[in-house]
Amino acid sequence: MQIGKPHEAITRICQASAESVEVRGRDLCSDLMGRLSFTEYFYLLLTGREPTDNQRYFLDLLLIAIAEHGIMPTVAAARMTLAADPDSLQGALAAGLLGCGPVLVGTSERCGKLLAEAQARVTVGEDAKLVAVAMLQDIRKAGGKLPGFGHPVHRPTDPRAERILELADARGVSGPHTAMAQNFRAAAAEVWGKPLVMNVSMPIAAVLLDLGFPIATIKAVPLLARAGGLLAHLAEEQQNPIGFTLAAHAEAAVNYRNDEDDS
Template structure:
């Protein structure tokens, strides 16, 4: 049984033969190895194009900005998984990546969709500040969460976010999406009645969109970055095991309550 409409199955990414490996129309060994950095190669794989200088610069910057942030739940999951199965590095890495969703790490994708929606409204001739205010009012009214704002550690600003914006301005890549991100920050303060921290996810999305990366590729950047961070933690876990220690502390922090003792 075929699900969906029949169509020709194709790929534009890679084909390997006995003599060569062709990637995006280029010979891997002769054209790419020894010429491209991994960041440049990642851009080629992801988009089909080699990056401009600014695209390469900001991909490097964003990968560095989001790769590591301490003992996050994703890191704890990875390290405890490796403690339970020391031979399964790939399983432990997967355990960490599976926790990269819309609450942790994956928020930049939601920010990108919000920014794209805002630009579609601007195309209809609406004022940018009015659009930002209306969109955030709608989110607040429906009880939704505003992606790209708020942080449990970084206050009153997220230094990573501010540095991305600073460098985007300095290199002249700040465009309509970064401008809208700043409009969102001003609107958030008005709608929520207090300044909200713009976290790193919003500038990640904004600068990628201003550099002409498709919105569908945004989440790939923090996922690749966190893969590097997770592998560092797993290498350390092999040398300095703390996975079971974290598990013991987690168990000690949770109080068991018998339902027969009241409270439902």
């Protein structure tokens, strides 16, 4: 039984034969291997096009910006999984990536949707600064969290975010979405009554959108980046295991309380 409407099954990414591998209409061996960097190849895989110089430059930059941030919960999960099953590198990597959601790592996708919604309103004639204030007021009234703002470590600014914005200006790629991110920064201070730290997720989304990346591809960038960081931690875990130490500290940090203690 087929669920949904029947349609022709098509992929535009790759096909392989005994003699060759074709990727996005290009021969992998004779055209792509030895000519493209992995960053350029990743862009081609995602979009079907080869990147411009700025698209390649900033994709490289953003992958570096988000790949590593210390012993994050995703890293702890990956390391503890490898400690429990040393032969399952792929399982440990998957354990880490499964934690990349809207609280950690995956926030850029939510930022992209927020920026796109705001820019759509500006396109039909609304004032950009007023749009930013109105949208953030709605989020706060609903008790929601503002994606792309706040950080437990980086205060008063996230140095990664500021560097991305600085280079976007320097290379002339800052466009309407980057401008809207700055409007959100000002509006956040007004709506919350204090400055909020713009974290790395907001400029990642803004720059990607200004460079023509589809919204659906935004989350792929931090996921690929964190896969690299996780693999580095797992390589270290194999040589210098700390997974069980992390688990022991987690157990020690939590107090057990019997249900009768609350009665």
